[in-house]
Amino acid sequence: MQTFAVHPFKAPKNAAEIRSELRAFLAANQPNDDPVRRANCWTTFDPQFSKALGKAGYVGMLWPKEYGGHERSPLERYIVLEELLAAGAPVGAHWIADRQTGPLLLRYGTQEQREKYLPGMAAGETYACIGLSEPNSGSDLASVRTSARRTDDGWLINGQKVWTTGAHISHAMLALVRSEEGSERQQGLSQFLIDLDTPGVTVRPIMDMFGGQDFNEVFFEDVLIPHGALVGVQGEGWKQATAELALERSGPERYLSSHALLAELIDASGPDSPPEIVATIGRLVAEMWTLRQMSMSVAAKLASGEDPVVEAAVVKDLGNSFEQEMPLLVQAVVDADLADNTTLARLLSSLLQNSPSFSLRGGTREIIRGIIARGLGLR
Numbered sequence: 001m002q003t004f005a006v007h008p009f010k011a012p013k014n015a016a017e018i019r020s021e022l023r024a025f026l027a028a029n030q031p032n033d034d035p036v037r038r039a040n041c042w043t044t045f046d047p048q049f050s051k052a053l054g055k056a057g058y059v060g061m062l063w064p065k066e067y068g069g070h071e072r073s074p075l076e077r078y079i080v081l082e083e084l085l086a087a088g089a090p091v092g093a094h095w096i097a098d099r100q101t102g103p104l105l106l107r108y109g110t111q112e113q114r115e116k117y118l119p120g121m122a123a124g125e126t127y128a129c130i131g132l133s134e135p136n137s138g139s140d141l142a143s144v145r146t147s148a149r150r151t152d153d154g155w156l157i158n159g160q161k162v163w164t165t166g167a168h169i170s171h172a173m174l175a176l177v178r179s180e181e182g183s184e185r186q187q188g189l190s191q192f193l194i195d196l197d198t199p200g201v202t203v204r205p206i207m208d209m210f211g212g213q214d215f216n217e218v219f220f221e222d223v224l225i226p227h228g229a230l231v232g233v234q235g236e237g238w239k240q241a242t243a244e245l246a247l248e249r250s251g252p253e254r255y256l257s258s259h260a261l262l263a264e265l266i267d268a269s270g271p272d273s274p275p276e277i278v279a280t281i282g283r284l285v286a287e288m289w290t291l292r293q294m295s296m297s298v299a300a301k302l303a304s305g306e307d308p309v310v311e312a313a314v315v316k317d318l319g320n321s322f323e324q325e326m327p328l329l330v331q332a333v334v335d336a337d338l339a340d341n342t343t344l345a346r347l348l349s350s351l352l353q354n355s356p357s358f359s360l361r362g363g364t365r366e367i368i369r370g371i372i373a374r375g376l377g378l379r
Contacts, residue, residue, distance in 0.1 A: 038088020
């Protein structure tokens, strides 16, 4: 039976220098806008900030220099992500391209695909979204019905994707579609890079209850894409997509989405806080520190070339629970009118409405716990 194996995170020797340089960059470049945007900031889109990050070398950090990357170490990148998220920097525009699409192209893509997309991604100027979920499928990813049919002129795409984060600002979608007619479940699936300005593609926003537009539905009506848009091997899309999902389940974004609220609670409470607030702060800080150690352990294991599937799923599940519980715990101990215009009240109001969706990202709680159960030999 596999358990959560702790892998030591050996911080690079230049860790303090990285943090200092990045904090100076943020002081000079981070938008001084609505503080509520600093919560759940990895879904906050700011193309100008992403471009500045790319110019400073903080996007595509691990990628080869020939594609615009910087050939830094995975643990250096982890430190950068942690600092950006803790500061509430608006990193949403380039987030998926940097975290998932770029690394997947380096692993499975052709030279032509890498040359076309990676330099713009590393510059913080080319954005990507992930086409997985479909209507009436819930969390059953294997029920994909969007189809790709090979023609003499290219691949013809028809279907619909839903809950697609960032599609409204993205240049390309990495889509999982059924490329073999009559196939079922995990068989006959392939991944394609679809430029979203291709004729026949329609992106429609899904507005959330807070007025935000993170999610979109995307329609494909006889969308013709070139043969070279196929990523990896035809029919092996399921294996490629699940490898891609493993990249998004254990990073610092899994416990820092609500961090802005904790920081504001500490600042607003002051040194003479009531015991219940002090106890809540202590509990949240202790839990965050534990999650951080677990996340860093997974990052170190990934950096060593191992595949911590179970550990990543555990961090994702516990991190989501922590992020969702935080606004409820804060609401229980502070006397805040949510209609107030104070930063604490506005952050609390925002996260009470948005945090229930956090556990949907990267796989629902039921899916994630199924992965954990299989890894532990329980199913």
